[in-house]
Amino acid sequence: MGVSRFLDRVVAAVALVSVVVARPAPVQVDGCGPSGKVETFEPPKHLLIFSLLAVKLRDPPTFPGVNPSPSWTPPPIGWIFKPWNQVLTSNSQAAQLRNFQWDPTPVTDSDPTGPINDLSSFQIPGNDTVFTSYGVAIPNDTYVAVLDYRGTGILENATSQYSWLGWGCDGNGIEYYVSYSTAAEASGTPAGIDVMSLVDTGLDQATTDRIVAILKQSESEEIRNIAETFVENIQDGGRQGLGRITECDDECKTNKDLIGIIG
Numbered sequence: 001m002g003v004s005r006f007l008d009r010v011v012a013a014v015a016l017v018s019v020v021v022a023r024p025a026p027v028q029v030d031g032c033g034p035s036g037k038v039e040t041f042e043p044p045k046h047l048l049i050f051s052l053l054a055v056k057l058r059d060p061p062t063f064p065g066v067n068p069s070p071s072w073t074p075p076p077i078g079w080i081f082k083p084w085n086q087v088l089t090s091n092s093q094a095a096q097l098r099n100f101q102w103d104p105t106p107v108t109d110s111d112p113t114g115p116i117n118d119l120s121s122f123q124i125p126g127n128d129t130v131f132t133s134y135g136v137a138i139p140n141d142t143y144v145a146v147l148d149y150r151g152t153g154i155l156e157n158a159t160s161q162y163s164w165l166g167w168g169c170d171g172n173g174i175e176y177y178v179s180y181s182t183a184a185e186a187s188g189t190p191a192g193i194d195v196m197s198l199v200d201t202g203l204d205q206a207t208t209d210r211i212v213a214i215l216k217q218s219e220s221e222e223i224r225n226i227a228e229t230f231v232e233n234i235q236d237g238g239r240q241g242l243g244r245i246t247e248c249d250d251e252c253k254t255n256k257d258l259i260g261i262i263g
Contacts, residue, residue, distance in 0.1 A: 055210045057166035059220050060180045061143045074145040075167050075177070078112040080104055082175065083244050086233045087202035088195035095231040098123040099239045102196060103246045113139065118149055121245040123238055124261065130239065131257055134248045137162065153254035160184040165193070166211065171204040178211060180223070193226050200235040
């Protein structure tokens with residue numbers, strides 16, 4: 001029946017016997033699913049199964065020989081403009097950046113399909129200073145849900161390409177996404193995969209396990225190898241009460257505060 005179909009049945013069977021008896025309260029989901037609409041739904045009794053079966057991932061469309069998946073749907077326009085927390089990464093160095101947040105916004109408010117302010121912020125071990133990293137990400141002209149990134153200031157030579165591999169809601173009704181990024185040699189960042197969530201506690205374990213399992217079955221050897229290296233990001237609450245950083249002025253765009261951090 002094929003490894004993927006067999007795994008689906010095994011996971012569903014396990015979920016049937018492990019689902020919590022208590023029924024969760026209704027959840028309001030903003031932008032979940034292909035429609036991108038705000039919906040209030042009553043989580044099904046077997047919410048765990050629902051979450052697992054809803055996970056749909058694709059290989060990076062820029063890889064040679066990758067054919068578009070008919071079951072994969074890109075995020076709705078503007079869906080990505082949310083306060084994200086990085087909770088899982090294949091880059092062990094990036095995992096050490098504490099309380100990593102990503103707050104993308106459109107460069108032009110009236111054009112959500114145009115260039116994106118790529119603004120990240122984080123702390124480092126033993127230091128509660130919040131550092132920022134800024135660049136501009138431009139939607140790729142050829143591939144859907146792929147962004148071409150370039151840093152600014154001291155990172156002006158740092159380029160990378162992001163491909164959305166999957167997005168949706170986990171078993172708790174919390175939005176997440178999975179992305180692949182090519183290496184950025186100028187900043188010493190290797191190619192990798194990150195998982196982002198709207199909560200810093202991350203995805204429920206069942207959804208996380210399903211994402212990793214699918215990636216390990218990828219047709220791409222690179223993706224399969226990356227899927228073996230995931231580590232949890234450090235989210236220790238060190239930024240609670242500090243508020244999100246959602247804007248980057250000219251000083252911020254120099255990225256000079258990263259000197260000594262990125263080498």
